[in-house]
Amino acid sequence: MEVQQVLHMNGGAGETSYANNSTLQEIVIFKVKTIVERSITDLYCTTFPKSLCIVDMGCSSGPNTLLAISNIMEAVDQIRRHLGRSSPEFRVFLNDLPGNDFNNIFKSLAGFYEKLKQNNGPDFGPCFIAGVPGSFYSRLFQTKSLDFVHSSYSLHWCSQVPPALENGLNKGNIYIANDSPPAVIKAYWEQYESDFSLFLKLRSEEVRSGGRMVLTIIGRKSPDPSKGECCHLWKLLAQALMSMVSQGIIKEAQVDSFNLPLYTPCIQELMTVIESEGSFHLDGHEVTEINWDPNDNDNNEGFVFDKFTSGRNAAKIIRAVAESMLANHFGEAIIEDLFKKYEENVAEHLAKEKTKYVNVTVSMTKK
Template sequence: MGLHMNGSAEEVSYAKNSSLQRKVISVTKPLRDEVITNLYCNTLPKSLAIADLGCSSGPNTLLVISEFIKLVENLCRKFNKKSPEYKVFMNDRSENDFNSIFMSLDTFKETLDHEMKTQIGPCYFFGVPGSFYGRIFPDKSLHFIHSSSSVHWLSKVPDGVDNNKGNIYLSSTSPSNVLKAYYKQFQRDFSLFLECRAQELVEGGSMILTVIGRKNDDPSIQESCCIWGLMAIVLNDMVLQGIIDEEKLDTFNIPTYYPSPSEVNIEVLKEGSFAINKREIFEVNWNDLDCWEALDIGSEMSKSFKDNGYNMAQCIRAAIESLLICHFGDSVIEEIFDRYKNILNDRMSKERTKFTYLTLLLTRKP
């Protein structure tokens, strides 16, 4: 498929353009803390195996792992117990920049020891390349699985969407067969994801998934399609100006699906291996201006939106540049994102743009 986050330390890398994903991780911290506390207190384990799926590379990669270890270490001190050993599995596609993760591990461990003011339990790290739409771990080998901003990416572009002309994702003008094809691909992928994780978790093991979703049952509404609709405007304009070939655009579709709460629930219940302990829905602004209404109209506001338009374009670029290059070639990439930045600036200055996120806490049934 060609999809992978931009690696390295360049300006367009995921490592330098993932503040939105970091904000999402911070929102879900209280739920993780609750789950980790229960996991430790109920079992007092000598060894803990945890996995992060879709870990990418950069400042967010080891954030959840760090929080997990620090919380468990504090619980060990509280109950006067010996620290467990930690087996940490970092998963992403094989194109991921695993080298940068491995090179950061010594500093990571030193920082943890310094913050805890004592040596922590032994930590063993493993890089696990491969798609999570398949088995990636041994049977019953994990106690806790975490994945944030990853599972809404599909394993491939759905089949039978060749007539989605002028669009690159779902929209109000997408034919009904396109809507059905995307939903069926989501069903297949998410069901397989659950089936595989059910075999890899121990009984009673927990999994926290956070994905971009939608509140409404209609998958083609503005709520979930806006970010790609704006990109489609850019690409269509470039077709009209002869910069991009029309046939190239007509055969390009984004391999993602933003499910509704009911769609997620249905697949979990159908697969049958997990109990849904909690489900949370929250919104995150595209930009960093959480007090949007309080801003004064004027130069400072204009500058802020200009900066955030650029930041949002960089965020999307870090995620899908590999797909665009694979399909359109690298000669048009700068032009695409320069235009995209401008259209984002315009939209973000006129309305409060935001993503809807769904978080699920699932427990492996006996």
């Protein structure tokens, strides 16, 4: 699988689009808003820049794309008003892989600029936004040109499927599972360790000394990768695929040769890589959680649990994220039936246990 060519969230604004199935990601952005605001406020009060260069890596498309950026700029605007200073210029870069629906983003910019002026007044900015297609596992920006790097729900993706898995080592699974051989876990960790270290090295060349970076990554609480909360999520999808094998719809070899290019780290693993790579100082970290069904949350007082509805909600999120890879490998013809079965699997699981996404956020300063 060529990740850069295949991986992208579902574009457009249809029923299965990422734009219409990213409530979970929106809630996560608000859950970690405080740590992001603290980091950008510290940066501003330390340097009082006349121009701020901000990057969102893995921006995707839809309403969340500009949400995090808006929060960052409004935090700066609030503190500069409090201090009686003029507004800095904001230079914003939105990065994702080339298959991302950048056109949808660009169409929304006129309305976004107008909203910024309405919310923050005519003395805000100016703000200039541009798209930067490309892998964040490569150099994307000029040396020492960035002030603040943000990423949410992107850095669990690896640059590639671990090469060791190409020989069918992870039989019957598509990610780490409780029955995966130790060699599978080792291959995934080594791939992620290498990728995350490379990400830090590349950004260290692009971020100014004293610049900040806040990353929110789907992770896990347990030090054992096979006990990660997302393992259950992908195991249920693997089971849906294997049910299609038993029906003769797809071949078992197709499942054995498909593995997801991702890894969900625990905070200890992230801290180890950050310390080992050495370019950034770790300012702080947070671990938050959210139910697989984002409608089933503490703020939704009128929510009544129904396993089928929650199964459908959780499955639609995964479809918006993973459909491009599944369709590329198995063909588009199976997608509808696959996710119908997946909904059922998730529903039965949630009826027994309300499993959560674990979100690991790290805040760093460039040394």
